[in-house]
Amino acid sequence: MKEKFRLQPRAEQKIVQVFLYFLTSVAVLVLFFILAVILKNGLPQLSLEFLTKNPAHMGREGGIFSTVVATIYLTFIALLVATPLGVGTAIYLTEYTFEGTVTRIIRFGAECLAGIPSIIFGLFGFILFVNKLKFGWSILSGGLTLAFMVLPTIIRTSEEAIKSVPAAYRLVSYSLGSTRWQTVTKVVLPSAAPGIVTGVILSIGRSIGETAAVIFTAGSALHLPSSIFSSARTMSVHFYILAREGISMPKAYGTAAVLVIAILLINIITYYLMGKYIGRSSRS
Amino acid sequence: MARHKSGGDRLIRLSLLLVALSAISVLAIITIFIFEQGLPIMAKYGLKNFLLGQDWFPSEQSFGLLPMIVGSLLVTLGALVIGVPLGLASAIFLTEFSNRRLSGFLKPVIELLAGIPSVVYGFLGLMFLVPFIRKNFGGPGLSVLAASIILGIMILPTIISIAIDAIRAVPDSYREGSIALGATRWQTVRMVVLPAARSGLVAGIILGMGRAIGETMAVIMVAGNAADLPGSLLAPVRTLTSNIALEMAYASGEHRQALFATGVILFVIIMILNFLANLAARKQFRK
16 A cells, blocks of 8 residues: 555656646647748748838838838837836835835736736827827837836846845845945846846837737838837838738748847847856856 | 945935836826726716627617627637646746756747747738638638637747746755655645745736737737627637727727727726736635
8 A cells, every 4th residue: 555655656747747748849849830930931031122121012012121120219219218117116126125015006006017908008108199298100109108018027027036136145245334225236136137138038029029009109101210209110010011911921921030030139149148247247 | 234324325215116106107097098088988878888788880889898808708718728738837847857958948949939929920820720720620710719729829938938937936945855755756846846836827827818818919810800709619709909909090089989998898807807816826825
């Protein structure tokens, strides 16, 4: 009886392991399939011309230059606003206050904000920025809307990252006579940097890939944006319009490939910088 | 505990508090604007007509949103049925049962895939999944099933990535303690690691659920968008989000207000779901 009881957990473990292995394979294969299809159909469309020429005939001809520029502008504005707000919130929540009513309210707010769908952000941005503040369909309206949208992502990941810094680091810093701010900037933030950067990467990805919130705030004008007040069409909005209205499947695949490769590059560069940064701070 | 406290430190604390209130302020502003635009028309035609009406003919002042409410809940449930088992299994496998090299390679790759825009998932659903369903199961292909599968796949990277972080955050000493008591690896995972990681896992699932119910463009591309109650998994469906996005471009007057009312209902449903999920997470965590 005793022996049977001892054998069972191991058998159970074997079965579970096979089951987990199978499910993981399915998940990973499906995700790789998506990547493979986009690259296989999209890469043949890519050329220097595709990247440097503006779309013509509604996107049937030409490239995607103006949409690339619009995407970069929008993402930049979004992160410029959201990163300081998000990281600041995380620092306050973890380092500057005790758990209590205030932290609970702030966390609740961030959690609710994270759950709000992008189309609601789109509606909100349309009413506030486009209509009430009279920014019109513009890069500014779109960028601010995106900033609000990615704020909870940055707060959440920064908080997790800061929380995972061992308490001993802080104690050592305080015991050396540092102030709280010195501890935060010189000890906690450098250790938490990889996690914070991960949040920013996720936010860049979300900004670049967002369609619903952007299409009603930045509009879908195809020309090259001349200022932050001009209407612009981002890559993902362009891709959506090309695919849904059946304008050009080859151009749609090409745009999708650029989107996916851009995200890939951002990730690789960030991982590289992260490795370097962590290496340096641990050496000094 | 003689910590150095200067005026500068107090100033920093105050400014950080102001920054920290940004999230809640943004939430408040969004809520006010959406409700301000959507509530008057709901009051005018009656909440019951919006929630339980089955006919959506905005040009004839008929604003029944029941088909879209049911549609949103159906595809979200479908997405969770597909995404949660696959996602959690992958996270558990990669953290607890695979070698470091494999998980070290796959985690960044999966995180990268979380950045793939949802429209790309929708597009591939339209090109591959919809024709596949039409051929093998019948119906128009544009369906509840197609939307559920696409959303389920779309939320996978989110769930996997957050679940991996949550599981990795469990201190190794917990595992060592359990193994030292003679537990197998799986027993350790099931009885020690997963309960300790629970709040993080639930957070990942909540985030996935939020992405699924809030997703708009991917769903529009594969769901068919008929504003009727779906009779089966193979019938086309329109979600609350699609309803807004499909008609926002040309709506005006009461029609536009009705779309904001759609936003109000979507907003309330999501708040209720978030509240319930948080409640569940907290309860389980206390155990």
